[in-house]
Amino acid sequence: MVAPKAKTARLKQLWLLFAQAVTVGCAAALVWKTFFPAPEPSPAPNPPKAEDPLEKDLALLAMSGDYSNAVSIAAPSVVNIFTRKTVRMSRADELGVDWNQDPELHLKALGSGVIVSPNGGILTNFHVVDGIRSIFVALSDGRTYEATLRGNDVETDLALLQVKAKDLPAIRLGDSSELRVGQTVLAIGNPFDVGQTVTSGIISALGRHGFGLNNYEDFIQTDAAINQGNSGGALVNLRGELIGINSAIFSPDHVEGFVGIGFAIPSSIVSTVLPAMMAGQTVERGYIGLVPRQLSQELAQDLSLRVRSGVMVKQVIPNSPAAKADIRSFDVILEVNGQPIARANRLLQIIARLKPGTDVEVKILRGNRTLTKHVVASQRPRGSLEKEAIIPSPPAEEEGDFEERSR
Numbered sequence: 001m002v003a004p005k006a007k008t009a010r011l012k013q014l015w016l017l018f019a020q021a022v023t024v025g026c027a028a029a030l031v032w033k034t035f036f037p038a039p040e041p042s043p044a045p046n047p048p049k050a051e052d053p054l055e056k057d058l059a060l061l062a063m064s065g066d067y068s069n070a071v072s073i074a075a076p077s078v079v080n081i082f083t084r085k086t087v088r089m090s091r092a093d094e095l096g097v098d099w100n101q102d103p104e105l106h107l108k109a110l111g112s113g114v115i116v117s118p119n120g121g122i123l124t125n126f127h128v129v130d131g132i133r134s135i136f137v138a139l140s141d142g143r144t145y146e147a148t149l150r151g152n153d154v155e156t157d158l159a160l161l162q163v164k165a166k167d168l169p170a171i172r173l174g175d176s177s178e179l180r181v182g183q184t185v186l187a188i189g190n191p192f193d194v195g196q197t198v199t200s201g202i203i204s205a206l207g208r209h210g211f212g213l214n215n216y217e218d219f220i221q222t223d224a225a226i227n228q229g230n231s232g233g234a235l236v237n238l239r240g241e242l243i244g245i246n247s248a249i250f251s252p253d254h255v256e257g258f259v260g261i262g263f264a265i266p267s268s269i270v271s272t273v274l275p276a277m278m279a280g281q282t283v284e285r286g287y288i289g290l291v292p293r294q295l296s297q298e299l300a301q302d303l304s305l306r307v308r309s310g311v312m313v314k315q316v317i318p319n320s321p322a323a324k325a326d327i328r329s330f331d332v333i334l335e336v337n338g339q340p341i342a343r344a345n346r347l348l349q350i351i352a353r354l355k356p357g358t359d360v361e362v363k364i365l366r367g368n369r370t371l372t373k374h375v376v377a378s379q380r381p382r383g384s385l386e387k388e389a390i391i392p393s394p395p396a397e398e399e400g401d402f403e404e405r406s407r
Helices: 004-035 053-064 068-077 267-278 297-302 344-352
Strands: 078-087 090-092 098-100 104-115 121-125 135-138 144-153 158-163 184-189 197-208 219-222 234-236 241-252 262-266 290-295 310-316 332-336 359-366 369-376 400-403
Touching: 068 078, 068 184, 068 234, 068 241, 078 121, 104 184, 104 241, 121 241, 121 267, 135 158, 144 267, 158 267, 184 219, 184 241, 219 241, 241 267, 262 267, 290 344, 310 344, 332 344
Parallel strands: none
Antiparallel strands: 078 104, 078 135, 090 098, 104 121, 121 158, 135 144, 144 158, 184 197, 184 234, 197 219, 219 262, 234 241, 241 262, 241 400, 290 310, 310 332, 332 359, 359 369
16 A cells, blocks of 8 residues: 555656646647748639720730730731822924823822721721722732722711732721720821831720711720821721721811821721621611700700700601600600610710611600600611711810811
8 A cells, every 4th residue: 555645746746747748748839830830721712803905905015015916916907098090191302293102000099998808808988989980909918909899888987898809817806895095006007108107196085976077976086196098097906906997187277287186987886887888788777766966064954954964855857766756855865775875976876776676765854754765766768867966066266177088
């Protein structure tokens, strides 16, 4: 039997061993954690962000440092459009003898164009080839073809030429609805017949209209240099995609040449009319039969309207779809098929893209009441008054001329 004192000493000894073991274990754990830390958990992946077109262009510019990649993609698709005629020259000597000389070939540059089909479809401005009987196209590699007018749409100032060639470098069509003010763009064409030329700039504004150049205006404004001969040429983004057809420049009175204000027809309009022209068909447009007026804040106050901007109905054409749907003068168009309407030209574009026979839901403001009308769109007749998008004229001191219509 163990004595009480001996038993107590034994317990103390066991407790001391246990305490030492715990101390050594804690120290070992501390050393392990210090020198071999556990890996931190990986952060949860961020959800994918939708690509921003401006960020894509900036990334392209940062990677390349220049615009040469976009030019190498787009430039082969841009052509020179010209006409030519043969003139027989004669010369009389001092004795009055007429010596017939060899005929001379006279060339005249008309503008530029863009290859949109590998089978010879070339897009340009209608004003470039309007009234021209003999049309020729010079490719960037020097090949020359005679061209025929395959289709045109006067109301958007676009025309489609056809040459007998295959495997041509057709340009890629970009989406102008993605564009943002400040985005870098390149203009490619044949200004002053000096040969293919590339200029750079930014998008200065979007949705410009009311200039009376076309019936359907939704111009891209750019400060990329556009001069006589650039009409029909390409406005491209840094991916080398076609986002517009260069068409006109604005110059103040008594100032010749480019002053930093150029206009291009956006690819969104090109994409709506090109299929019909490619098929040799007339471009069909919807029509509801009203003349819109841009609603100013002053006019809204005079009429005691509860909206201060938008589009007011200036006139309803008798017996038109709008008249049959009981849309009236002084109604304010709020929405068309759920799309808010803030500008007159926007209203005309939405209506124009409708197929005849389409049922259209039009939300209007009449006095203080909001009403919904259902209109069945018809085929737009030629010479329709509906083209009259009304915007205020510029003050006299700001007036200028639209040059370029570039011949």
